[in-house]
Amino acid sequence: MAEKQTEKDGQCVLPLSRIRTIMKSSPDVGSISHEALFLTGKATEMFVKNLATISREKSKDKMNVNYKDLAEVVNSDDVLQFLQDIIPRKIKAREYLEKLEDEDEDSS
């Protein structure tokens, strides 16, 4: 297994062209060296693996990882704060409506 990893270390499974597209969409970005592009791709791979692993750790059911586990991890880990807007905790519709009612009462 360790040998297999060494083979893949210099290669990225994510398409670098797509990574580049995302990077270029960031404001004020000039040029990106091909090494920087490769490393960003590799870092993203590591990030995905890390996120999947810690979500499972947090999950009560070790054989199933679902959205809830992910949202829980994102909203409790400081390092993952930048993801809070895109992976919010979900609440039931009823709770949301109640929330809206409370807000209306406050503003009126």
Added chain:
Amino acid sequence: MAERPEDLNLPNAVVTRIIKDAIPDGVNVSKEARLAISKAASVFVLYATSCSNNYAMKAKRKTINANDVISAMEEMEFDQFEDPLKHCLEAYRNEQKNKKEANEKKKKEKEVEVQTVEDVMEEEEDDEDNDGDNEKDEDFVAEEDEDDDEEEDEEGGDVESVGLGSVANDNASVSGSATGSVVEISDDDG
């Protein structure tokens, strides 16, 4: 995220594969979770780019380089990525070096091939009496030099139009006489 003509999402199949590599076999990850992880990955790229770019700008550079990316990981509190990334960078640099050397080697080999085929062509042209050797027969009258030049140009032209790069000298067969007929080069490998 708003949809744009340029797709800012990463391919689902690849993300799924990466996830599967990280967790034990048989563990199920819901589609919703996988989609969320994919979106998170895109946001991660943006965040990493922004941080890397800050380092580049601080150093008054317009190009983001490898060190900027590694510094960004520290800034983002993904310290655990730093050493593995340095390791990957080394592996990547080695592969690039190997590729470059392989390409240069191929280039040199191609140049040798072209030269060798051209040499064969010239030899054939010297076989004026068409008896298979380059020795002049006594009774044979050599053609005028001007004609020879014309022939050479024609055949030279033919040589150029054939894909020499793919023809190994061993497999090329040259047929036809040197008296002006078209020379064919055929690829014998089957």
